[in-house]
Amino acid sequence: MRVLLTSVGSRGDIQPLAALAHRLREGGAEVRVCAPPDEEFADLLAGVGVTLTPMGPTVRSVVAGDRPPTAEDAFRFARELVAARFDVLGAAARGCDVLVATGLMPAGARDVAERFGIRYVYAGFHTYGLPSRHTVPGARPGKPSPDDETDNRRLWEQDAQRVNALYREALNTHRLAIGLSPVENVRDHVFGDRPWLAADPVLCPWRPGVTDLDLVQTGAWILPDARPLPDELEAFLDAGEPPVHVGFGSMAAYTPADIAEVAIGAVRAHGRRVVLSRGWAGLLPTDDAGDCIVVGEVNQQALFRRVAAVVHHGGAGTTTTTALAGAAQVVVPHIADQPYWGARVAELGIGAAHDMSAPTVESLAAALEIALRPGTAARAATVAGSIRTDGAAVAAGLL
Incomplete structure (x- = not known):
């Protein structure tokens, strides 16, 4: 079996992929990982016998500047990431059986899987951003919800609109270029029908009815570390x-x-x-x-x-x-x-x-x-x- 793993984020988004890659390789699977080309990420993956396929800019160059990224930065970065996923994942997915996407809203990953007719899984490391009737959305770049809006359903609809503003134009442009029909709701398209929750059930519990999504909770993906302390x-x-x-x-x-x-x-x-x-x-x-x-x-x-x-x-x-x-x-x-x-x-x-x-x-x-x-x-x-x-x-x- 060939498995393609991808993520964009900090070390906390890449290390779980190394843990999963380690387990998959122990079971005889071939694993490919597409992630930002930060040197420490490449070293981390090399430690489990996987070569990093670089995708997009380094995360350090985006988040380790003198100031937090602006809304303009976020919109530009979103477009660049969509293009990078269609390009890099589009090449890496050939011959794979499944694509697992995690990290920052992986718009473009499911679409590459759809193009090649392979299985797609979205996995989150927390419930932040997952639509639920019991919680309100977190902050995203874009037009904020009105201060007096209290209807939870409307708040999540507005959250979906913000995701669309960030990703939909770029996503659908690339989908049309490879013969796929446009997507209306990018957020729900990315999450899919049955997303995974790769978080510990004690620290991040999920119970039926707490969220409207049919989540599969695997537990956190922890990479054992045997290195001695200095x-x-x-x-x-x-x-x-x-x-x-x-x-x-x-x-x-x-x-x-x-x-x-x-x-x-x-x-x-x-x-x-x-x-x-x-x-x-x-x-x-x-x-x-x-x-x-x-x-x-x-x-x-x-x-x-x-x-x-x-x-x-x-x-x-x-x-x-x-x-x-x-x-x-x-x-x-x-x-x-x-x-x-x-x-x-x-x-x-x-x-x-x-x-x-x-x-x-x-x-x-x-x-x-x-x-x-x-x-x-x-x-x-x-x-x-x-x-x-x-x-x-x-x-x-x-x-």
């Missing part, structure tokens, strides 16, 4: 009580300039040491005190088992990794699904959620006070025992 980090961890890890992943454009100073101050207010992850923002400490160590890309599965708490942006992957490690967490959300994960962490009692405002030393220290309570640590350890680790195997079996 010697310097091991020595730091051994030299005192468990520290607090602080990192915001790829959220460079959304991270306040003083976030490292604020976070270190908040952690020090509790008498804790700090492991500071550079991330795409290139975070660095503001002094050379010995209570803080800076790390690059390391084995978070191993590291998070050694810390008292993790302060992060609330990406699906980081939230799941932290929960599986049994560490308490503080979510400082920026965009998209991140507020959901923060709310879920607080609801489960495994940490705290900061609001969407820029953190101060005082506000972040208050959130850390909740995360560092003995009861939170105990609850985090209990929840860790219920997190499934077989999601990639389940998905591979279904394929």
Whole structure:
């Protein structure tokens, strides 16, 4: 069997594909992956024996600038991604049996599958953006819904209109060029009749009736990491009580300039040491005190088992990794699904959620006070025992 996997997004969107690719290859399948050409993504996939087929620009070039992308950037990027999918996926899909699309609204992927007559699966790593009678849509670029609109059905119709404004013209232009009829509702077309939810059922539960879609929940796609921690980090961890890890992943454009100073101050207010992850923002400490160590890309599965708490942006992957490690967490959300994960962490009692405002030393220290309570640590350890680790195997079996 030949399987084509594709995604556009940060590391949290690519690492699950590596996990699925690993499981598929163990079962004897041939796997191709089309994703942005960031060097770290290529290295990640090479680690599971898969060569990255580059698609579109690097994600770092889009989201790690001095400012968040504008609405104009989003509309231009949407058109470019549609064209890239028809081009790159159109070449990679030849001879494949199934195409699995994840990440940023993969308009164009199902259409390539349709062209070649192969099976198509959309998989999401959270429920954000999936139409439901019980939730309201999240923010998208484009014309916002009226402030006084409260009808849930209308809000989701308006969400579909925003997706259409982003993708429909480009999508239908490419569809017509290969002999396919135009699509009216791009969002529902991309999701298909039975999308997959590749998220842990404890952290991101789905129950019949909560959403109108017929979801298949596989569990999160987790790639086991056996890399040892760097010697310097091991020595730091051994030299005192468990520290607090602080990192915001790829959220460079959304991270306040003083976030490292604020976070270190908040952690020090509790008498804790700090492991500071550079991330795409290139975070660095503001002094050379010995209570803080800076790390690059390391084995978070191993590291998070050694810390008292993790302060992060609330990406699906980081939230799941932290929960599986049994560490308490503080979510400082920026965009998209991140507020959901923060709310879920607080609801489960495994940490705290900061609001969407820029953190101060005082506000972040208050959130850390909740995360560092003995009861939170105990609850985090209990929840860790219920997190499934077989999601990639389940998905591979279904394929």
